[in-house]
Amino acid sequence: MLSPKDRLNKVFNGEKVDRPPCICPGGMMNMVITDIMEDIGVGFPQAHMDAQMMADLAVAVYEKECFENYGVPFCMTVEAEEFGAKVDMGTNIYEPHVVEYAINSVQEWEMLSEINFQQGRSKVVLDAIKLLKSKESDIPVIGNLTGPISTASSIMEPVVFYKELRKNNSEAHKFVDFVTEQLIQFAKEQIVAGADIIAISDPSGTGEILGPKLFKEFAVKYINKIVDGIQNENIPTIVHICGQMKKVYHEVNKIKSGVLSFDSIVSMNEARKNLGDRLIMGNVSTYTIEFGEPDKIAELTQKCVKDGSNIISPACGLGMKSPIKNVRSMIKSLKKEI
Template identity: 65%
Template sequence: MLTPKERLNNVMNGTAVDRPPCVCPGGMMNMVISELMESADIYMPEAHTDPRKMAGLARAVYDSGCFENYGVPFCMTIEAEEMGAEVELGSRVYEPHVTGYAIESVEEYRKLPQMDLNSGRAKVVLDAIRILKEETDGVPIIGNLTGPISTASSVMEPVVFYKELRKKNELAHAYMEFITCQLIAFGRAQIKAGADVIAVSDPSGTGEILGPKYFKEFAVTYLNRLLDGLQDEKMGTIVHICGQMSPVYKEVDEVRSSVLSFDSVVPMKEARAKLRDRVLMGNVSTYALEFGEPDKVKALARGCVRSGSDIISPACGLGMRSSLANVQAILQSLKEDA
């Protein structure tokens, strides 16, 4: 029987597996729910700032039969915070979020500090990965990065940022290059610490928001700049993009990741038809995971497999009040059908 790490690696490399892997990367796709925190006796927001607790919660996800990976961190605010944005760390029922921006215009990007990987929450993530690496074998460790567009629109006000992509195009590219260089450094540090895969979530970099022209010019360009910056380490990579894909399938296919992940608004059968040669991940409804029943979740997971998903995962981050039984039902359905 394949280990979870072997199963995920095989799928990413296009070789045979006994069944689809079941993962939830972390980052934007947070997999920690209230019931899990209670069973592990480890809670947020403390786990956002303590590497032992962060690693402990990531391990609890696997040990509780939810997903076949470890994934850290559990939010997508670390990069923005390290570059000067103000962040509220949330609670046991909601995740960290940006409460104050670092700059008001792309013109000010030179004022931003570079990420300090030796202190703050960036170091917490790296230490948590090291702990998981030391204490486990056979389970893939997924490190996470907030995508270039999403980071850029967290460091400054999003509406202003989107307008300045057009109005201050040259400076917007310079700002995006700065942001992407910081993400490359953080990603490579996660790989050095022991991450087996890097997942990049860019929910703000959608074709629906940007339109095909700017999606290609900014989202695709800087996702690929980031992915290429990690490739010296020959790592597997996952890119998750939110929103409808129908206007931008051609552009999405240019993203040079090992895996493409979509949310539940994207019909997996359609994605498979448009992206025949790509490894696809997704996309069990998080609404069903929070408000449905285990049998419904199992049916949705099986539907993802039939529709062409290679890696089964939630469509987005889990609601903290999702039931443990519902979350466990995804992996149970895959094992039952193996």
Template identity: 75%
Template sequence: MLSAKTRLKKVINREKVDRPPCICPGGMMNMVTTELMEQVGIQFPEAHMDAKMMADLTAAVYENGCFENYGVPFCMTIEAEDFGAKVNMGTNIYEPHVKEYIIDSVKEWEDVNPINYEKGRAKVVIDAIKLLKSKDKEVPIIGNLTGPISTASSIIEPVVFYKELRKKNKEAHEFLDFVTNQLIDFAKKQIEAGADIIAISDPSGTGEILGPKLFEEFAVKYINKLVDSIKEENIGTIVHICGQMKNVYSQVNKIGSDILSFDSIVNINEAKESLGDRLIMGNVSTYTIEFGDKSKVKELTRKCIKDGSDIIAPACGLGMKSPLENVKAMLEALTKGDGVTDA
């Protein structure tokens, strides 16, 4: 039987596998639930700020049969906070979120300090990956980045930011170039620490918000700059884009990641038809995982496989109140005879 790491690597390399992997990358796609934390005795917000707790908590996700990977961190506020934004660290139910921005216009981007990887929560993530690297060589470690648009709109008020993409176009590109260069550094630090794959989630950079033209000009351009730099390290990449894809499939197909991930509004069969031979990850409804029952989660998992998902994953981050039996149902559908297909 293939190890979790080998199976995922083979899928990325387009090699034959026994079944699809079942993963949840971390970052925006948080895999931790309140029930799991209570079970292992590790709590939020402490685990957001302590490398050992962070590593032990994501290891518990794997050890409890939820997903076939390690993945850190568990939120999308690392980069924004280390740039200087004020963050509410959340609770066992609510994830951290930005509460105070640091600039009022893209013209002020030069006032933003680079991330210091020797302190702060970026260092916590790097140290957690180092700890995970020493745990189990056959479990893939997924490092995570908040995408360029989402990071930028976490350090400036989003409505202002979106307006200035047009009105202050030159400065907006300079700002996003700066942010992307910082994300490249963070990615390389995670890779040096032991990450096997880097996942990039850019929920604020959707075609629905930006429209096709700005989506290609800003989201695709800077995601690709990030992806290209990561690929220089011979590391696999996942890019998650939120929202409906109907109007931007041609632009999405220009994103150079190994794997594309979509939320539950996207029909996987339609995505496969629109994107040719691209590897697709997803997209079991997180609403059903949290509020449905185990049999329905398995049914949706089987549908994802039938529609062509190459990797099974939740459509977004798990709701903190999701029952563990529902979370485990996805992997069970793959390993206990439900939904296993010949690759």
């Protein structure tokens, strides 16, 4: 019987496995639900700011037989807050979100400070990874980054940011490059803390929002800079891109990540046809996980396997009111327990 870590490593290495792994990385792809928080007595928003609580929730997700990994953090606001944006830390129903931006234009990027990983929520994440790494060696620990475009558009007003990608193209590149350099350092700090895998989620860097040209010029370029920046660490990477892929498969295929992850709007069968032998992850509908029935979720899980998904995961972050029986149905389906 393969351990969760061995099974996932074999997939990354292109080796045969008994069945696809079932994971939920963290970050944008939050896996914590109310049922688990209530069961162990640890909740939001406190767990976003406390390393032990964060680690306890990540462990509970695995121990409650929801997913086969540990993953932190549980939101996409850590990096933006470290750059000076103000964040509403949310509740046990809704996730943290930016309420005040750090700068007003890409031309102000030099006002931003480098991230100090010895304080703030970046340190909470690093300490949580250390706690998770100390627990069990056969459970993969996934560290998470908010992608370059999503981080940049959380530091300043998104509509203005997207306009300035064209209007102030040179300064926009300097801004996103600065952000990317800090993300590379955050990834390296997570790896030192014990992360086995780095997942990068860039939901604001879609082909639909940017268009193929800017998607290639900004999203692909700077995601690849992160992947290249940590290649010497020999750590596998997962990149999640939201939105439809039809117009940008050619560009998506240039992303150097070991695994590409997509949301539920993307047909995994179509992705497989367009991406050849690339490793792909996903993409069980999070809407169905929250509002559907276990049998339907099991059916969607098996369809993902049939359509060529190498790793099964929810298509996006779970709704926190998703019933635990629904979340468990993915793994149960893969284990043929349903």
